[in-house]
Amino acid sequence: MRKTISKVASMIYGLFIVLKYAFKRPITLRYPEQKRKLAARFRGRHYLTKWEDGLERCVGCELCAIVCPAQAIYVKPAANEPDDMHSHGERYASDFQINMIRCIYCGYCEEACPTGAIILSNEYELSATTREELIFTKDKLTEKYPGESGRDPRREI
Amino acid sequence: MLVLTIEVLVKGIIVISLLMLAAAYMTFMERVVMARMQLRLGPNRVGPFGLLQPIADGIKLLSKESFQPANADIFTYWLAPGISLFTALFVFVVIPFGGTVTVFGHQVALRIADVNAGIVFLLAFSSLAVYGVVLAGWSSNDRYSLLGGLRGTAQMISYEIPMGISILTVILSAGTLNLTEIVEAQRTHWFIWTNPISFIIYMITMFAETNRAPFDLPEAEQELTGGYHTEYGGMKFAIFFLGEYVNMLAVSAIAVTLFFGGWLGPWDIPILWFVVKVFLFIFFFMWVRATMPRFRYGQLMDFGWKVLVPLATINLLVTAYFILVVK
Numbered sequence: 446m447r448k449t450i451s452k453v454a455s456m457i458y459g460l461f462i463v464l465k466y467a468f469k470r471p472i473t474l475r476y477p478e479q480k481r482k483l484a485a486r487f488r489g490r491h492y493l494t495k496w497e498d499g500l501e502r503c504v505g506c507e508l509c510a511i512v513c514p515a516q517a518i519y520v521k522p523a524a525n526e527p528d529d530m531h532s533h534g535e536r537y538a539s540d541f542q543i544n545m546i547r548c549i550y551c552g553y554c555e556e557a558c559p560t561g562a563i564i565l566s567n568e569y570e571l572s573a574t575t576r577e578e579l580i581f582t583k584d585k586l587t588e589k590y591p592g593e594s595g596r597d598p599r600r601e602i
Numbered sequence: 603m604l605v606l607t608i609e610v611l612v613k614g615i616i617v618i619s620l621l622m623l624a625a626a627y628m629t630f631m632e633r634v635v636m637a638r639m640q641l642r643l644g645p646n647r648v649g650p651f652g653l654l655q656p657i658a659d660g661i662k663l664l665s666k667e668s669f670q671p672a673n674a675d676i677f678t679y680w681l682a683p684g685i686s687l688f689t690a691l692f693v694f695v696v697i698p699f700g701g702t703v704t705v706f707g708h709q710v711a712l713r714i715a716d717v718n719a720g721i722v723f724l725l726a727f728s729s730l731a732v733y734g735v736v737l738a739g740w741s742s743n744d745r746y747s748l749l750g751g752l753r754g755t756a757q758m759i760s761y762e763i764p765m766g767i768s769i770l771t772v773i774l775s776a777g778t779l780n781l782t783e784i785v786e787a788q789r790t791h792w793f794i795w796t797n798p799i800s801f802i803i804y805m806i807t808m809f810a811e812t813n814r815a816p817f818d819l820p821e822a823e824q825e826l827t828g829g830y831h832t833e834y835g836g837m838k839f840a841i842f843f844l845g846e847y848v849n850m851l852a853v854s855a856i857a858v859t860l861f862f863g864g865w866l867g868p869w870d871i872p873i874l875w876f877v878v879k880v881f882l883f884i885f886f887f888m889w890v891r892a893t894m895p896r897f898r899y900g901q902l903m904d905f906g907w908k909v910l911v912p913l914a915t916i917n918l919l920v921t922a923y924f925i926l927v928v929k
Contacts, residue, residue, distance in 0.1 A: 456894070463639050463893040473643040 488550045488565040491543055492594035493587045496533065501587065502562035503541065504534035509554035509563050517547035518554060534560075541583040545571050561602035566594045613714050617694055625847035626656035632888050639892040666836035674833070675741035682741060683838050686734030686845035692727050693852040696720040698782045700865040700872040712865070712872060713782065720781035721773060724856060725766055728811060732758040734845065735813070735820055735830050742833035750829025753899060754813060754820030760906040761810035761817075767914035768803040771921040772860045785864035794861040799917045801861045803910055808853040810906070812846060814887055816894035819902060854883035 474481060483489075494502050505522030523539035531537035554563050573579045591598035630645065630652070637644030645652040670679055700712035717723050732755055739751015773779060775796055776787040784793075794801045810817040821829030828834075831842045858864060858879040867875030897905070 460889060460893050464889065466641060467635070467638045469641060471638065471643045472641050475643070475646075 483567050483569075485567075487567050487569070488552045489567050489569040490545065490565070490571055491548075491554070491581070491586055492564050492566050492596075493538075493541060493562055493583070494564055494594055494596055495588050495591040495598060497591050497598040499591060500530065501532045501537055502560045503538045503558075504532050504560055504562070505536040505538040506559060508557040508559065512553045512557040513548075514551060514553065515547045515549045517544040517549075518542070538583065541586055543581045543586060545579040545581055546576060559602075561596075561600065564594055564596055609708075609710065610714060613710075614695075617699075617714060618691060621691060621694065621848050621851060622844065624851060625844045626660065628847045628850070628884060629659065629843070630656050631884070632891075635885065635888040636892050639889070660840070663836050663840040668836055668838075671743055671833045673743045675743070678737045678741035679833075680838075682734050682738035683834065683841035683845065684734075685737065686731065687841050687848065689727050689731040689734065690845045690848035690852055693724055694855070696723050696781055697852075697855045697859060698785055698864055699876050701870075703872050716780070716782055719779045721769060721779050721784075724781075725762075725769065728765075728853075729758075729762055731811070731849065734842075738834065738842070739820075739830040742830075744833050746826045746828070746832045747830050750820045750822075750826045750832070754830055757810055757813070757817060757819060757902060757906075760903060761807040761910070764803050764906065764910035764914040765807035765811065767911075767918050768797075768800040768807070769860065771797050771800040771918055774918075774921050774925050781859055781864075785859055785866060788863040789866060792861060792863040797861070797917075797921065799913070800921070801857075803914050803917070804857060804861070806910065808857060809887070809890065810902075812849045812853055812887075814846075814850065815891040816897050817902060818896060819899060822896060850884060850887055851880060854880045854887070857883060 496502055503520075505520060507520045507522065510516075510518040510520045519540070519542040520538050521540035522536045525531055525535060525537055550565065552565055555565055571579065588594055633655075634644040634652075645655040648654040648658045670676065695714045696717045698711075698713040698716075702709050702711045704710070735754035735758070736751045739747045739749070739754065742748075772784065772793055775793055776784040778784060778787070809815075813820050819829075820826075821831065823829075826832065831839055834842060855876075858876060862879050863875075865873065865876040867878075
């Protein structure tokens with residue numbers, strides 16, 4: 446008898462626990478309107494950054510393409526002409542493609558890069574209607590102006 | 603005679619459309635209430651605060667493909683949802699929503715029919731509701747549906763008995779079978795104060811009668827995919843759904859009428875108190891659903907036959923003793 450009463454009492458107690466939760470703040474994030482605050486080192490889409498003077502950091506060494514475990518990076522290097530300088534080195538990347546569907550966002554390319562050209566930004570909203578749209582080419586990857594990606598253009602690497 | 607016919611027809615149409623609207627918005631309310639209790643937000647995209655969600659759901663269900671399983675018993679397959687909704691709606695014929703009001707200088711009683719044996723009628727129709735479930739389960743030609751239908755039948759039949767006995771005590775206390783007179787008999791004190799055990803038994807059986815959690819065995823998603831309405835889609839499924847929600851409204855309305863003084867309350871506002879009380883019951887249904895896990899089939903039968911039936915019988919005897927000897 447005592448056992449039955451305690452069972453019934455715990456059922457009623459359970460009801461009130463649930464009711465208490467009804468007055469708590471929902472933890473749902475209304476996604477397109479509200480966005481989660483990301484960690485500073487969150488790895489999102491890539492950027493090819495620029496120096497402060499507007500020249501590209503990438504020197505076309507292809508280390509990122511070599512280290513990439515998903516083989517998502519394609520770099521086509523070309524030599525810099527004295528009257529048409531793209532970067533501070535001898536070479537620059539005349540074409541640079543990243544397949545955003547293959548990329549696993551591991552950040553090895555960022556680690557391998559000797560000039561700090563390729564970085565992974567905080568942007569994670571990478572959706573498209575076709576596969577081709579998700580192969581980012583050089584014009585899409587390169588910063589429009591130094592510091593667009595949020596990294597300091599004066600940093601060494 | 604003609605005036606009476608028109609009055610009943612108008613009242614019937616108003617009640618049916620209000621019930622349909624209420625059932626549609628109960629689905630929305632249930633989703634919001636459940637979501638809040640689980641720290642979620644619930645539907646809030648369609649219209650302001652998601653208020654147009656039931657309409658969007660209705661459009662979706664109407665535009666679904668109409669199909670029927672192979673080797674289904676076609677006639678009963680199409681009839682079963684109708685039975686479910688019809689029996690649920692029919693209960694509202696005898697429920698009094700309020701006293702009498704004057705509309706355009708015409709005395710209108712706020713009930714569709716004043717049946718002198720209203721409670722017997724209620725019990726009869728809540729028993730008939732089992733046909734919707736069992737026929738749906740049988741005619742779908744599917745093992746899940748059949749299991750769900752059988753469970754539903756066993757459950758509804760075994761919980762009908764304590765429900766009927768607990769209602770008998772109310773009849774004893776009121777000394778009448780007429781629902782309007784039962785409400786009038788509660789002017790001084792509600793029957794929940796004199797018959798609390800009957801109310802508790804009725805409350806438990808009312809969950810079983812409507813197949814709601816924690817007694818939602820006939821449609822247990824985890825074991826039976828959808829129970830008796832596994833093979834129903836689109837509007838046929840929606841009718842089962844409406845039937846379930848109208849049934850919730852019906853048993854809540856009966857509980858309010860029998861134990862909570864129906865439309866009576868402070869000040870003489872026609873329908874308000876009835877609606878408020880029914881709404882609290884509906885909220886209770888959702889609250890319990892958010893809390894309680896489902897009973898096992900054996901536990902359900904044990905509880906029904908070994909606890910509720912003896913308890914209800916003893917309660918009936920005690921009430922009868924008090925009515926006969928003490929009064």
